[in-house]
Amino acid sequence: MSITINDEEMSWNQGMTVRQMLDAMPGQLHMVVVRVNGKMVSRHDWDTATVPDGAKVEVVDIIAGG
Amino acid sequence: MGKILKELSYTPGQIDKGYNNRTLYVNVADNTIKEKPVGDKMKSTFTGGKGFDLWLLWNAVNSNTKWNSPENEICIAAGPLGGTPIYPGAGKSIAVTISPLTGIPIDSNVGGHFGPMLKYAGFDAIEVQGIAEKEVVIFIDGPNHKITIEEVEGLPEDAYSICEELTEKYSKEDPAKISIVCSGTAAKYSKMGILNFSYWDRVRKVIHLKQAGRGGVGTVFSHKNIKAIVATVDKMNIDLLNPADKEGLQAVGRAHSKEIRDLDPKQNEMAVLGTTHLVDIMNDYDLLPTNNYKFGAHPKYKKMDRDAYRTLFHKGFDGCWVGCSVACAHCVMDFELTSGPQKGQKLHVDGPEYETIAGCGSNCGIFDAEHVIEMNFYCDTYGVDTISVGTATAFLMECYENGLITKEHTGGMDLSFGNKESALELLHQMARGEGMGHILGQGIRYMKGHFEKEFGADRKFMEDIGMEAKGLEYSEYMTKESLAQQGGYGMALKGPQHDEAWLIFLDMVHNFMPTFEQKAEALHWFPNFRTWFALNGLCKLPWNDIVPTDNKETAEPAKVIKHVQWYADFFQAVTGVPTTPETIISTSEKVYNFQRIFNLKMGHGKRVDDAVPYRSVGPVTVEEYESRVERYDGQLKEKHGVDPAGKSSEEKVAILRKFREEQYEGLIDAVYKRRGWTTDGVPTVEKAKELGIDFPDVIELLEKNQ
Known part of the structure; x- marks a missing residue:
């Protein structure tokens, strides 16, 4: 039972929310965009949206724009 | 086409460490064509590109010069790194002039191949001064080392048509060897005219246009009676640049290109979606300008987000520079126009970027990906800036909704937020120099004065909601919380x-x-x-x-210091200057x-x-x-x-x-x-x-x- 975040494997728990997933990631994060299986998860939903087993997750540092 | 007014043969140049060490001066009033030397002081102080443009313009104008004064110039330059085929994003030109919207220098950064071709033809910059008596084309014939000023009659008015005709005339056998700078018909009547810079798509066999959009540089161009500036070259390659350190240049160029190819698919998919990926993000962070920057998000944003454009954009390589791995310029094939002089035609159109989506879409209360594509097409081919058009239309709509202007003033048009037919009609009016569209084209600062004087509109309220500063319309981000x-x-x-x-x-x-x-x-x-x-x-x-995968572990992630170092290496490899x-x-x-x-x-x-x-x-x-x-x-x-x-x-x-x-x-x-x-x-x-x-x-x- 695992997911991949930016191509790196991470263990997965039943009911894991996006927020819990981010908290478990190492290092200081500056990311603002999370995509689960290609779909962006609004930051307003990070506490409630769950990550399914086997999900392919992208956590992208957005410092650009402009 | 008409007669040759002036022809000058020049000594072929040789680029040395990024520079030709000369610029080109053209006066379309008295048909002067001459070279100007570039010395070490000019290079060490101004570097090139915008720096050269500003220095040339500084010496051409005085403190009383207005945008439409004969001595005002259009200056265009690539810069010492511009035109390097191996490096991503290294094909830009920078256009500078005294702006009709602001009265101060405007600089606009643009893709397309003109700046690099000017450089390979032998010049670090071109400055064009004067006002021609009749419409002219300036032709820089790199392979034959010749420059002409040619009087023209009967060329089309709109940008795509101008570029097609001039490509046929000057480079029929290989359209990849030409780049054209032109504006369009609305630039004549508005102060937000743009310059279109062309390049050829070898796969689709179509001309693409990129825009020097901000501040009305196309208005100045059109006022000078210049129909086009054309450059042709035989080839563009790294050897012709004579870099100080070819191996070093190749190493850093390959490293940056590879990183983009590896990481872009996992990050923002610029090569597939361009900057349209920003729509979702800006909406999520309450930063997507909506209804004249009143709000930063809207439930209908998905009608014009990254997935909407994913289905519309034509697949394939879309870089505006040779081999650029970002490849963010996209297009739509067989797009059917719903309005205007080309209504019903199915055309290849260049795809919108984020700024156009936000400006002509959400900021006007319109959430429709295809509407934005049509606005983008007509703005480009008419020669006006999608950002100024979008922001100024949004202002007009808020004035209308607050009763500052009424149908009596708009010729019967309903300008409520979300009215896409009216938004398009304003643009077509701008191209005809008629009605409220003509007033819109003068910019927000003008509209505030005009509405107060002619319609008795509340000036203070308009000062608060009119999103311009220095006379230039805002680009498309909400700033209230930053x-x-x-x-x-x-x-x-x-x-x-x-x-x-x-x-x-x-x-x-x-x-x-x-x-x-x-x-x-x-x-x-x-x-x-x-x-x-x-x-x-x-x-x-x-x-x-x-950005690099380990960027967040650096001391200042916002600077992306690994890339800053690569740029320093790039500059040093080309110029030999320790950087x-x-x-x-x-x-x-x-x-x-x-x-x-x-x-x-x-x-x-x-x-x-x-x-x-x-x-x-x-x-x-x-x-x-x-x-x-x-x-x-x-x-x-x-x-x-x-x-x-x-x-x-x-x-x-x-x-x-x-x-x-x-x-x-x-x-x-x-x-x-x-x-x-x-x-x-x-x-x-x-x-x-x-x-x-x-x-x-x-x-x-x-x-x-x-």
Whole structure:
């Protein structure tokens, strides 16, 4: 039972929310965009949206724009 | 086509370490064509690109010069790194002129192949002066080392048609060897005219256009009676550039290209979606301008988000420069137009970028991907700026909804937010020089005066909601919750365009800069670093739109220091000049301050010119306040120590405004101090001397204004 975040494997728990997933990631994060299986998860939903087993997750540092 | 007015043969050039060491001067009034030398002082002070443009223009105009004065010039340059095939984003040109919207220099960074071709043809920049008696084409024939000014009759009015006809005329056998600069019919009637720069798509066999969009450079071009500037070359390659360190250049170019190819698919998919990926993000962070910047998000945003454009964009490579791995320029094939002179036609059209989606879409209350594509097409082919058109239309719509203008003034058009038919009709009117569209084309600053004088509209309200500064319409980001970005726009040298400073995420989202001094430091480093791209003929997207996987572990992730070092290596490999991340900033600072001083020469460039409309700072109306009441009430209580309980929304709007306007002034003080400027926003004499821009006329000007 695992997911991949930016191509790196991470263990997965039943009911894991996006927020819990981010908290478990190492290092200081500056990311603002999370995509689960290609779909962006609004930051307003990070506490409630769950990550399914086997999900392919992208956590992208957005410092650009402009 | 008409007669040749002047023809000049020139000695073939040889690029040496990024420079031809000469520029080209053309006067279309008296048909002068001549070369000008580029010396070491010019290179070390101004670098190239925008720096060269500004220096040439400075010497051409005086403090009384207006946009339509004969001595005003159009200057276009690539820069010493522009035209390097191996490096992503290295095919840019920078166009500079005295803007019809602002009265000060405008610089506009554009893709397409003209700047590189001008360089391979033998010139580091072109400056065009004078007003031609009849319409002319300037042709720089690189392979035959010849320049002509040719009188033209019967060329089409619109950009795509002009480029097709001139490609056929000058480079029929290989359309990849030509690039054309032209405007379009609406540039004649508006002050927001653009220059289109062409390049050939070998796979689809179509012409693409990229735009020098901001500030009305196309209006000046059209007023000069120039139909097109054309350059042709035989080839463009790394050997012809004669870089100081070819192997070093190849190494850094390959490294940056590879990283983009590896990481872009996992990050923002620029090669598939371009900048359209920003729509979702901006909406999520309440930053997507909606209904004239009243709001920052809308439930219908998905009708024009990244997935909407994913289905519309044609698949295939879409780089605006040879081999650029970002490849963010996209297009739609067989797109059927629903309005205007080409209604019903199915055409290849270039795809919109984020700014156009937000400006002509959400900011006008319109959420329709195909509408934005049509607006984008007509703006390009008519030769007007999608950002100014979008922001000015949004202003007009809010004026209409508030009864400042009525159907009596609009010729019966309903200009409510969301009315896409009216938005398109305004654009078509602009191209015909008729009706409300013609007024729109004069820009927000003009409209405010016109509506007050002619219709008795409330000037104060229009000053609050009219999103222009220095006369230029805002580009498409909400700044209400980012003080640093309010300053980034307000203190931008040419007016509120995001290419000088974009600090919203750092400031609002990450809160990396809690103090005025930290914001001021960011408003020193970032504008100077971003300026450097314009000095060198580069695109900024490869710098921070795709970032290294370990970037977040660096001391200052926002600077993407690994890439900054690569740019230093790139510059050193081409020019042979020892370069570090620190010298990049000190190099840019010369030109940055020179441009501020240029504004001063033109009667602007002081603190009063850095004022911003209150809509960019906070909620103007009760409707805006109440739409984010939790946020604003919370700020009043926690940040400013004011209990909102029992106060009316009108009272709370006024209290918040007082605090926010004080903060903006505090930021200006801190930024001017950091930049070495007086409290009135003028670089000091000492600063000019320190930077080596202490030319006698500069010092004379500064001494009068200390």
